[in-house]
Amino acid sequence: MPKYDEEWHKQDMAYELAEYEEAHGLIDTWSELSDVAYTYTRAKWSGHTTVDFPLSKTKLFVGIIYMFPKYTLRWRFFRELGHQFDRKLNISEVRNPKKIEKLKNIAEKYNLDPEEFTKKATLLMKNRIFFR
Structure with missing residues (x-):
């Protein structure tokens, strides 16, 4: 999997967070939350320590x-x-x-x-x- 610069990850996080906020229903919301969690863990895997998870730690674990x-x-x-x-x-x-x-x-x-x-x-x- 390619590694991208920090700005790319921040933009990707903003995009996924917007989709999460627009989601309706339990399954869609959970699915979009998992995309936010994936984007966050991918940024961390790429070595970007300043990218923060924009939601609670509980939501991170639920998304994972x-x-x-x-x-x-x-x-x-x-x-x-x-x-x-x-x-x-x-x-x-x-x-x-x-x-x-x-x-x-x-x-x-x-x-x-x-x-x-x-x-x-x-x-x-x-x-x-x-x-x-």
Whole structure:
């Protein structure tokens, strides 16, 4: 996973926090909270110690609880999808596979045909459960 500068992480945190504040319903709110937690932990992993979590520590832990299964399921989905193209192709992505534009971007990143990638992803999604 690429590491970005501190300003990138602060902008990403602001974007994810805005989505969290606009979320409605328990599941959507929890999902968006997990995105804020992910963004925060990614900034820390990148070595940016001055990026603060904008919510309470309790919300950080609640977000992390949802974050692990959410991103693990996505990661496993893309790993399996990559293996449909080449057993040695290990795609490491955690983006939402239900967003077609993101699928096309991932396909291009791994030098795969976006249409075929999207088609196989759509078929594979029929047998999967994803967290929002």
